[in-house]
Amino acid sequence: MHVFKIWAPLAKAVAVQIDGKSILMDGPDDDGCWTAAVDSASYGADYGFVIDADNTTYPDPRSQRQPNGVHALSRLYNQNEFRWTDPAFQARPLASAVIYELHIGTFTSEGTLDAAAAKLEYLRTLGITHVELMPVAAFDGNHGWGYDGVSLYAVHEPYGGPDGLKRFVNAAHGLGLAVLLDVVYNHFGPSGNYTGKFGPYLTNAHKTPWGGAMNMEEAGSHQVRRFLLDNALMWLRDFHIDGLRIDAVHSFVDRSAIHFLEQLATEVETLGATLGRGLVLIAESDLNDPRVVTPRDCGGFGMDAQWSDDFHHALFTVLSRERLAGYYTDFGSIAQLAKAMEQTFVYDGIFSRHRNRIHGRTARNLSQHRFLGFIQNHDQVGNRALGDRISQSAGIDRAKIAAALVLLGPFIPMLFQGEEWASTSPFLYFADHLDPELARQVSEGRKREFFAFGWDPATIPDPENQASFERSKLKWEELPRPAHAAMLNWYRELIRLRRSTPSLNNGEPGNTVVTFNEEERWLCTARGSVVIACNLGSNSGPLPVINGGKLILASRPDIVGEDGTIALPPDSVAILRTDAIH
Numbered sequence: 001m002h003v004f005k006i007w008a009p010l011a012k013a014v015a016v017q018i019d020g021k022s023i024l025m026d027g028p029d030d031d032g033c034w035t036a037a038v039d040s041a042s043y044g045a046d047y048g049f050v051i052d053a054d055n056t057t058y059p060d061p062r063s064q065r066q067p068n069g070v071h072a073l074s075r076l077y078n079q080n081e082f083r084w085t086d087p088a089f090q091a092r093p094l095a096s097a098v099i100y101e102l103h104i105g106t107f108t109s110e111g112t113l114d115a116a117a118a119k120l121e122y123l124r125t126l127g128i129t130h131v132e133l134m135p136v137a138a139f140d141g142n143h144g145w146g147y148d149g150v151s152l153y154a155v156h157e158p159y160g161g162p163d164g165l166k167r168f169v170n171a172a173h174g175l176g177l178a179v180l181l182d183v184v185y186n187h188f189g190p191s192g193n194y195t196g197k198f199g200p201y202l203t204n205a206h207k208t209p210w211g212g213a214m215n216m217e218e219a220g221s222h223q224v225r226r227f228l229l230d231n232a233l234m235w236l237r238d239f240h241i242d243g244l245r246i247d248a249v250h251s252f253v254d255r256s257a258i259h260f261l262e263q264l265a266t267e268v269e270t271l272g273a274t275l276g277r278g279l280v281l282i283a284e285s286d287l288n289d290p291r292v293v294t295p296r297d298c299g300g301f302g303m304d305a306q307w308s309d310d311f312h313h314a315l316f317t318v319l320s321r322e323r324l325a326g327y328y329t330d331f332g333s334i335a336q337l338a339k340a341m342e343q344t345f346v347y348d349g350i351f352s353r354h355r356n357r358i359h360g361r362t363a364r365n366l367s368q369h370r371f372l373g374f375i376q377n378h379d380q381v382g383n384r385a386l387g388d389r390i391s392q393s394a395g396i397d398r399a400k401i402a403a404a405l406v407l408l409g410p411f412i413p414m415l416f417q418g419e420e421w422a423s424t425s426p427f428l429y430f431a432d433h434l435d436p437e438l439a440r441q442v443s444e445g446r447k448r449e450f451f452a453f454g455w456d457p458a459t460i461p462d463p464e465n466q467a468s469f470e471r472s473k474l475k476w477e478e479l480p481r482p483a484h485a486a487m488l489n490w491y492r493e494l495i496r497l498r499r500s501t502p503s504l505n506n507g508e509p510g511n512t513v514v515t516f517n518e519e520e521r522w523l524c525t526a527r528g529s530v531v532i533a534c535n536l537g538s539n540s541g542p543l544p545v546i547n548g549g550k551l552i553l554a555s556r557p558d559i560v561g562e563d564g565t566i567a568l569p570p571d572s573v574a575i576l577r578t579d580a581i582h
Contacts (some may be wrong), residue, residue, distance in 0.1 A: 007454070095505070117167060153231055288310065368509065378416065
């Protein structure tokens with residue numbers, strides 16, 4: 001027997017369809033929920049719901065499996081059937097993490113969770129501690145980024161379905177690797193979302209870039225919040241996920257006395273205490289609001305960490321050789337990069353030209369381990385017109401500088417798949433919408449977006465073309481080639497140095513001191529006794545701040561002269577150990 005339950009507060013009648021039978025449900029109760037106990041229902045049975053006089057059968061919003069796509073019937077799935085072998089696993093503290101973001105569909109040629117699991121040993125030997133998966137919740141079509149998820153409880157079937165995700169997590173834990181999962185709670189995808197047939201999951205009172213906002217504060221919002229909270233707890237409890245990355249929390253509109261993020265943090269902490277496991281929450285936020293990562297008992301929302309966009313933007317604009325547009329117009333000086341490294345937020349209550357207003361608040365009193373630092377991620381590569389990487393847009397030498405500042409900097413470092421060997425694969429925006437009209441709109445919208453920045457529309461890859469997806473797959477055969485092997489070795493050495501040096505694992509404010517020269521375009525970052533000296537200028541020469549330092553690592557062999565002196569050629573970086581900074 002299985003008890004079906006569905007929230008449909010506005011319905012006059014609800015029936016569950018299972019194995020060709022239609023069974024009227026009892027309800028609604030005071031919360032707007034309908035229930036039906038079906039003796040003949042068993043795991044593996046396909047089912048759906050019929051609302052009022054609508055003759056359409058809709059999938060369950062809480063479906064845990066959609067074997068035939070998001071438009072088809074749901075399937076009953078037994079969460080307790082999988083045999084785990086990871087009872088003793090504990091993730092490393094987030095402060096000691098080296099995170100690796102990957103997309104299941106393009107990480108391997110097969111594009112499955114099982115194929116990705118076969119690469120976990122490679123990540124372990126690289127020095128990765130936490131693997132972050134881009135969203136795996138079921139979405140329309142075969143391939144996509146995952147941010148158009150509509151069946152939030154079901155694992156995308158082409159990736160391997162729910163058991164595929166469990167096998168991946170189990171394998172990762174067996175190698176000592178934690179798994180983080182990207183979840184999207186700010187919107188649904190444009191195709192396959194049937195929640196509106198059941199209740200007010202979305203509200204038109206607020207808008208997001210993707211349409212109506214999640215109903216966080218209006219009538220029925222207690223059930224919408226419960227839907228999202230239960231989803232988060234499911235991933236952590238039933239799939240043994242070690243932490244969640246919550247997409248674009250700045251798109252939440254929630255003026256409740258208890259903000260959704262605070263409620264999420266409270267319930268995840270309770271779950272972690274119950275399970276005896278350390279669980280973490282990482283937010284994506286462009287608010288520059290320290291409350292996001294301030295503990296709840298200090299008046300904050302209680303996220304463990306958030307992505308640090310200001311650091312990325314400041315670093316990218318210093319390295320880039322291209323005309324800057326959009327939010328990059330707020331950045332571009334070495335002074336801003338120095339401020340990001342020392343104080344986290346560049347825009348901490350100062351005027352932003354891009355926004356045309358005052359933006360942000362200082363975070364200088366918070367541990368910098370509350371923030372993730374990166375030079376690449378899915379957005380910062382995939383939202384470029386051609387999906388090109390930093391090694392292509394700025395060159396290999398500057399990509400090595402970026403790696404040194406990310407991996408030896410004050411923030412928790414995060415890499416994006418393939419950057420560690422300077423992969424030549426782009427990471428394009430791609431989708432596979434089954435509705436021809438929606439596919440046309442997505443393709444034309446992409447061209448219009450970049451035409452506004454001066455791009456020839458004919459040069460913009462079509463996201464709905466299968467080739468855009470295929471081109472984005474990593475080419476693992478590149479690894480042995482000399483240039484790629486050299487970059488991979490550079491990353492390995494930087495990670496090894498971070499893991500073995502206490503001062504590089506100190507996130508306390510004031511542990512990072514940056515000196516620089518804007519005109520000569522050099523920058524030196526001191527973290528305890530370790531100095532990362534970077535020359536982004538056009539002249540070679542010894543930098544005054546590194547006199548007396550002992551060279552540990554260098555991005556180029558010609559950094560040390562024949563007389564043993566250290567001189568940085570243009571676009572090079574040296575890591576030194578010194579007891580005094582002059």
